[in-house]
Amino acid sequence: MNLDLTFFSWPVISGFLLKGLYFSVFLTVVATLGGIFFGTLLALMRLSGNKWLDMPAAIYVNGMRSIPLVMVILWFFLLVPTMIGRPIGPEYSAIITFIAFEAAYFSEIMRAGIQSIPRGQVSAGMAVGMTYSQNMKLVILPQAFRNMLPVLLTQTIILFQDTSLVYAIGAYDLFKGFDTAGKNFGRPEEAYLLAAVVYFVLCYSLSYLVKRLHRKIAIIR
Amino acid sequence: MGKWDWQVFLQDPGGKIPTYWQWLVSAWGWTVSVSLCSLVVALVLGSLVGVIRTLPDSPWLVRFGNAWVELFRNIPLLVQIFLWYHVVPKMFPVMAGLPPFILVVFALGFFTSARIAEQLRSGIQALPKGQRYAGMAVGFTTFQYYRYVILPMAYRIIIPPLTSESMNIFKNSSVAFAVSIPEMIQFAMQAGEETSRVTEMYMAVTVLYVISAMIINRIMAWVEKRVRVPGFVVAGGTGGH
Numbered sequence: 001m002n003l004d005l006t007f008f009s010w011p012v013i014s015g016f017l018l019k020g021l022y023f024s025v026f027l028t029v030v031a032t033l034g035g036i037f038f039g040t041l042l043a044l045m046r047l048s049g050n051k052w053l054d055m056p057a058a059i060y061v062n063g064m065r066s067i068p069l070v071m072v073i074l075w076f077f078l079l080v081p082t083m084i085g086r087p088i089g090p091e092y093s094a095i096i097t098f099i100a101f102e103a104a105y106f107s108e109i110m111r112a113g114i115q116s117i118p119r120g121q122v123s124a125g126m127a128v129g130m131t132y133s134q135n136m137k138l139v140i141l142p143q144a145f146r147n148m149l150p151v152l153l154t155q156t157i158i159l160f161q162d163t164s165l166v167y168a169i170g171a172y173d174l175f176k177g178f179d180t181a182g183k184n185f186g187r188p189e190e191a192y193l194l195a196a197v198v199y200f201v202l203c204y205s206l207s208y209l210v211k212r213l214h215r216k217i218a219i220i221r
Numbered sequence: 222m223g224k225w226d227w228q229v230f231l232q233d234p235g236g237k238i239p240t241y242w243q244w245l246v247s248a249w250g251w252t253v254s255v256s257l258c259s260l261v262v263a264l265v266l267g268s269l270v271g272v273i274r275t276l277p278d279s280p281w282l283v284r285f286g287n288a289w290v291e292l293f294r295n296i297p298l299l300v301q302i303f304l305w306y307h308v309v310p311k312m313f314p315v316m317a318g319l320p321p322f323i324l325v326v327f328a329l330g331f332f333t334s335a336r337i338a339e340q341l342r343s344g345i346q347a348l349p350k351g352q353r354y355a356g357m358a359v360g361f362t363t364f365q366y367y368r369y370v371i372l373p374m375a376y377r378i379i380i381p382p383l384t385s386e387s388m389n390i391f392k393n394s395s396v397a398f399a400v401s402i403p404e405m406i407q408f409a410m411q412a413g414e415e416t417s418r419v420t421e422m423y424m425a426v427t428v429l430y431v432i433s434a435m436i437i438n439r440i441m442a443w444v445e446k447r448v449r450v451p452g453f454v455v456a457g458g459t460g461g462h
Contacts, residue, residue, distance in 0.1 A: 063431075066388075066392075066430070066431050066434045066435075067392070067427055067430055067431065068391075068392040068393070068394075068395035068396075068406070068430060069392070069395075070395040070396060070398065070406050071395060071406065071409070071423070071426065071427055071430060074406070074409065074410070074423060075423055075427070078419055078420065078423065157295075161295075161296075161297035161298070162297070164297040164299045164300060165297075165299060165396065167299060167399060168398070168399075168406070168410075175297070175299060175300060179303075188307055189307060189308045189311055189312075192300065192303045192304050192307055192308050193304070193308055195300050195303075196296045196300050196301070196304055199295065199296050199297055199300055200292070200295045200296050203294075203295035203296070204291060204295045207291075207294075207295065
């Protein structure tokens, strides 16, 4: 097979790929921040000791984790428009889906992180008269976040790879950019190969950085 | 959404298969076959790569193993499936005749092999060094002390992460929808479109995914109990995606 990569000129990159890359990165960042926020809430619910908070959170988290992401993407694309009463594009649907889906995964990471903090820290916070929220905000969560940082970042890299699955509802992400460019120029093989290379370079460099960060944090602790 | 209409499953899709529920069962069959075949590929390759990453005095094999893991871990599964389906048969004419099923099994198997290799490596490295030396001391060859000393314990250690990996493989098989494997996601999309009863179709498929995951979980729990070495407690593993 003869590979011809010459058609990947600047107009193709800026016309097809950058738009997709922008959406993939945007989706990753928003889903990470939203996922961490709602994931922390879910984790706090599960650790609250109140069964009316614990049970719904547990059902939500375990439910999300036992369904394939593609199925979740399809569900949200079907249900969100009926819930808000008007059609939304695949891009917005993808954003909502990924926040909701990642919240379940981040909540498990947060839960492990919070549980990794020795009980004595909780008691110490209470002993100096802190309220529950002060204790969480000032003592527990900062330490938990730091313990969990490498795992959180690894999950973010997985999330970046998973954004390619918005292919199922036709949202325009980085992979869709390669796919469209390849089809338009009749060079799908080259496009898929190049997509693999781009994803690999991005994810490998990110995971290399995470590994270095991990080593750095490990030394301080 | 309106009212439920579960009788839609008794309708005729107008193809070879007489009803939608039979089509659904066939789609489940595809999901299960893709998953189980990929799991076999992943276990074989993952074990090989995991072992060579821990071999003493063979830096090039270790480097090869590490490169393998990084390569298959850092490319999205969807892209890997497209590569196997569209690019590999063109690049290697030998593989041009292979059915899509085999190509997808390779894609999912290779993808998962990297993760199993990583788990097996850490399982092997979690064993006390003394076990390896004990094997050497009684005159075992490298193959023998892996076969009789290290691997039997390492596999037991990694059963919890292997369990979640087996459940992941079922979930990940859903990505095969993109290359026209008639598995459950593809069924959900097509049957939903044909009947306009999307919710019912999605519900059925979702339930089958959850049931599949539970079955795998039970089987692995049974295996874990079955092969347990009395007095040897292993720590629980962590999940992935």
